Amino acid sequence: MINGAGVIAGVSIAHGQASVDDIEAACTENQRRAVESLLDQSGVEEAYVLQTCNRAEAYVVAPEASVGRAALERYRADVSDDAVVEMGHEESLRHLLRVAAGLESIVLGEDQILGQVRDAYEDSRGVGAMGPVLENGVTKAMHVGERARTETAINEGTVSLGSAAVNLANRKRDLASATALVVGAGEMGSLVAKALDGAVERVLVANRTVPHAEHLVSRLDVAGDALGLNGVSTAIERADLVITATGSPDHVVTVETMDRAGDTLVIDLAQPRDVPPAADDLDSVTVKDMDALESVTAASRKRRESAAEKVEQLVDEEFEHLLTQYKRKRADQVIAGMYESAERMKARELSTALEKLDLDEEEREVVESMADALVSQLLAPPTQSLRDAAEEDDWTTINTALQLFDPEFGSDVPEFVSSMDPEEIPEDMKAEMPQAVLNQLDD
Numbered sequence: 001m002i003n004g005a006g007v008i009a010g011v012s013i014a015h016g017q018a019s020v021d022d023i024e025a026a027c028t029e030n031q032r033r034a035v036e037s038l039l040d041q042s043g044v045e046e047a048y049v050l051q052t053c054n055r056a057e058a059y060v061v062a063p064e065a066s067v068g069r070a071a072l073e074r075y076r077a078d079v080s081d082d083a084v085v086e087m088g089h090e091e092s093l094r095h096l097l098r099v100a101a102g103l104e105s106i107v108l109g110e111d112q113i114l115g116q117v118r119d120a121y122e123d124s125r126g127v128g129a130m131g132p133v134l135e136n137g138v139t140k141a142m143h144v145g146e147r148a149r150t151e152t153a154i155n156e157g158t159v160s161l162g163s164a165a166v167n168l169a170n171r172k173r174d175l176a177s178a179t180a181l182v183v184g185a186g187e188m189g190s191l192v193a194k195a196l197d198g199a200v201e202r203v204l205v206a207n208r209t210v211p212h213a214e215h216l217v218s219r220l221d222v223a224g225d226a227l228g229l230n231g232v233s234t235a236i237e238r239a240d241l242v243i244t245a246t247g248s249p250d251h252v253v254t255v256e257t258m259d260r261a262g263d264t265l266v267i268d269l270a271q272p273r274d275v276p277p278a279a280d281d282l283d284s285v286t287v288k289d290m291d292a293l294e295s296v297t298a299a300s301r302k303r304r305e306s307a308a309e310k311v312e313q314l315v316d317e318e319f320e321h322l323l324t325q326y327k328r329k330r331a332d333q334v335i336a337g338m339y340e341s342a343e344r345m346k347a348r349e350l351s352t353a354l355e356k357l358d359l360d361e362e363e364r365e366v367v368e369s370m371a372d373a374l375v376s377q378l379l380a381p382p383t384q385s386l387r388d389a390a391e392e393d394d395w396t397t398i399n400t401a402l403q404l405f406d407p408e409f410g411s412d413v414p415e416f417v418s419s420m421d422p423e424e425i426p427e428d429m430k431a432e433m434p435q436a437v438l439n440q441l442d443d
Contacts, residue, residue, distance in 0.1 A: 009068025
């Protein structure tokens with residue numbers, strides 16, 4: 001099969017239809033290894049995995065949609081069917097554009113998703129899984145995400161999960177004199193700490209690498225301290241608010257630790273979770289996760305609806321450009337493959353014929369011109385059919401042509417060979433031509 005001729009199959013387990021538990025069940029410990037696992041599946045040519053705190057999505061490219069869907073079964077195996085959205089080729093492409101533009105985020109228009117899409121792209125490319133089909137789709141998605149944020153107001157105001165988490169905390173607690181503990185100093189933890197700056201009296205930042213936590217604290221105007229993850233248990237006892245956002249595959253606190261914390265609000269933004277769900281059963285502890293942020297973001301979503309309409313139009317426009325790009329590329333690749341095969345056959349047969357004939361330069365040019373015309377006329381109908389199939393989104397016809405095309409064209413001479421003018425061919429040349437061709441020319 002010509003490179004780039006496969007179709008995309010995708011699955012999405014995201015906050016819109018899936019719970020935190022569903023997303024956690026789908027997410028693997030390592031995004032890059034998830035890509036490698038998909039690439040190992042039979043028939044998979046390309047793969048891309050996007051895992052964030054509120055979504056787990058996987059896309060593969062295979063010769064046929066059924067092959068791609070079968071390969072994705074393992075990725076979604078531990079998730080109930082009602083939490084999974086399956087997507088075909090065009091659905092996957094449009095969804096990727098919408099995700100990067102922030103239209104599918106809990107916080108409409110949030111900026112972090114664009115960086116996450118880009119990181120996932122680098123992970124896929126790093127293991128050799130980013131081929132021409134997904135390359136076009138994901139890079140187009142990143143382009144759309146950038147346009148959405150520079151050409152519209154979709155990311156104005158509260159546009160991060162970190163700030164949404166602090167808004168949620170404000171609804172539940174008086175933060176003015178509170179001590180907040182942020183567990184994790186990565187991108188999400190930094191957003192949380194920034195949102196807490198000025199909203200609380202003190203910020204504690206715990207991180208696996210203490211220098212990173214110290215750097216984050218140094219950027220805050222509010223009083224703060226940095227500590228390692230081994231100091232979280234003690235810090236929790238001092239904190240009124242705990243917001244966790246690590247990348248740890250395991251819980252970073254225990255139920256026993258939370259039981260000693262006293263009256264504490266915990267907001268867990270991590271995927272997988274940093275805090276055991278059982279901690280919410282404690283009388284003195286209130287635990288909120290990603291599902292609780294939906295209500296907080298509703299107001300900001302409403303304010304951005306006008307901008308979102310413009311982004312929707314942008315997505316539609318770029319989606320059509322992307323489809324046209326795929327259609328042209330798909331048809332052009334197949335057509336180029338046919339012509340390459342035909343040219344090889346023509347060159348071989350011309351060489352054989354010319355070795356047997358004693359021709360001057362003008363006669364040789366006539367023979368070569370005839371060979372060129374034969375190739376052009378022979379390939380004209382399939383060329384048009386493939387272009388029509390591409391315009392009509394008939395991927396089945398195109399893939400069939402790729403798999404079944406006979407580069408030797410069989411032994412029979414097509415009927416339209418008779419359109420060649422026999423008067424242009426010298427008699428001594430005709431004596432050396434195959435009888436099947438002569439019969440067609442004489443008819």
